[in-house]
Amino acid sequence: MDSITFTSDTVLSDVHIYTPNCSHLMVRLNGDGQPVFVSKFKILPNSTAHSKGDVGHLSNEETRDDDLIHQIGGGGATVSGKDEPRSDTLLDADGDLDVTRRSDGNLHSDEDDEWREKVYPTIISKGEDFFNEEQEEDCSEIRIEHTMGTALEDVGKQVWRGAFLLADYILNYSHLFKDHTVLELGAGTGMTSIVMATVAKTIYCTDVGEDLLNMCERNVIANKHIYGTTGSEIKVRDLDWLKDEFCTDTKNPYCWSEEETAQLHDQTDVLFAADVFYEDDLTDAFFQTIYRVLSHLRNPSTVYLSVEKRLNFTLRKLDVTCDAYDHFRLCLDELGNMNDGRTSFVVEPVKLAFPQFLVYERVEQLELWKIIVEPHTAMKRLL
Ligand SMILES: C[S@@+](CC[C@H](N)C(=O)[O-])C[C@H]1O[C@@H](n2cnc3c(N)ncnc32)[C@H](O)[C@@H]1O
Structure with missing residues (x-):
């Protein structure tokens, strides 16, 4: 295979945009016959964590206060969409779409290159097991x-x-998650859960x-060096938003x-996707699923x-x-305005003013959004 051919209905993540420029005749294929790659992503040490925009580095103390993030401001999520350019400003006099092409210089500035290690995925050749290789x-x-x-x-x-954005938030605000029981939905390769x-x-x-889920499980096992010493446990499980129940069929290796399910309901207080x-x-x-899961949780989340x-x-x-x-914003608004008499859902955008620990x-x-889920005030009085 000299190059990868992307057909019109193929989707390629920007994270993998730097495709490898090497040819392998035999590539390991996964269960669905797709070629498998491995990419390495570095967690930068705190001292070198890079913050884009003019926010600069935040000290440890500074990064630990959520309210402070809102005060600091900086580049990031648009709260109401008010600051976004109107689409008609993107059209020229004839009504044609005016696209400003980013120059290569903008994409890879000298400043970027100082800290940016581009991700070149490695193709795993047939018969090769990347994760079992002896490596430091x-x-x-x-x-x-x-x-x-x-x-x-x-x-x-x-x-x-x-x-990466969610992983970055977790690394910056680790105290919010320390020793908690959490649930990730649509985890994909398992990167954020790791x-x-x-x-x-x-x-x-x-x-x-x-x-x-097999691929996800392999990643979870292969990255024990990242989290193994903490005593934390990642359980890869099947959770299909199109089904009303958790899978309990023991023929499925990822069943609950x-x-x-009891531990999930009793102890979980963070959900993320x-x-x-x-x-x-x-x-x-997805929104129906989180509503259903949240309504079974014992704790505010x-x-x-x-x-x-x-x-x-x-x-x-x-x-x-x-x-x-x-459509996502519509669903968020509906959840925020929902009054089921039991739970209140406070929806907030999170300012992206925290430094980057990961290169992307x-x-x-x-954008990053946060939903605070609490018993309704009337219910709180009864508790
Ligand atoms: C764009 S990928 C994001 C994967 C990963 N969170 C990431 O950011 O790299 C969307 C994810 O949603 C999952 N998904 C789609 N439909 C789903 C469903 N019905 N139930 C559970 N997950 C689903 C996909 O399998 C996929 O992992």
Whole structure:
């Protein structure tokens, strides 16, 4: 195979944009016949954590206060969409779309190159087991097995920028997760759960599909050097948003035991998901799932959601739009305004003013949202 051919219905994560320039005749294929790659992602030490924008480095104390983040401001999520450029300002006098091309200089400035180690995935050749190879264990290097250029139904086998953004938040605000029991939905390769395991005690890392969950499990096992010393445990489990119940079928290696669902309900107080809003029906199913899970939790909890706004010019609307993002915001608003008499859902955008511990492009289309879930005031009085 000299090069990878991407067909029109293939989706490629920007994280893997620097494709390898080498040819292998034999590439290891996963259970679905897709070529498998491994990428290494470095967790930068605190002193070198890089913050884009003019916020600069925050000291340890400074980074530990959530309210402070809101005061600091800086580049990041747009709260109401008010600051976004109106789409009509992107059109020229004739109504044509005016696209400003980023120069190569902007993409890879000298400043970037100082700290930026580009990710060149390694192709795993047939018969080679990358993870079992004798290699020096670097406690700051996450090694993720993934595929590239998948069809939409297999996007979980790639790593997405939203996973890095959430991982970055976890590393910056580790005290919020320390020793907690947490649930990740749509975990894909397991990258964010692996980072979460450096602080949380039990991580239910969930997704759907046996081949994907196998890949996720392999990554979880291969990265014990990142979290193993903490005594944390990552449990890879099947959680399909299109089903009303947790899978308890023991023929499924990723099914839930009774003890696990009980532990999830009794102890979990953090839910998180990275980049899972790209198809409206799935977004609806996701929100129904978190509502169902949250309504069974014993403790007040917080949900963290990262999203990347992917703008497209559509002939249908003759405009630059992001329908999937608009639908996500609609679902968020509905949840925030929901009054079921039992629970209140406070929805807040999180300012992205925290430094980067991971190397990725924190583009302005990336956003992080937080939902604080508490018993309704009337219910609190009864408790
Ligand atoms: C774009 S990927 C994001 C993966 C990972 N969170 C990341 O950011 O790298 C979306 C994820 O949602 C998962 N997903 C899609 N439909 C799902 C469903 N019905 N139930 C559970 N997970 C689903 C996919 O399998 C995939 O892992």
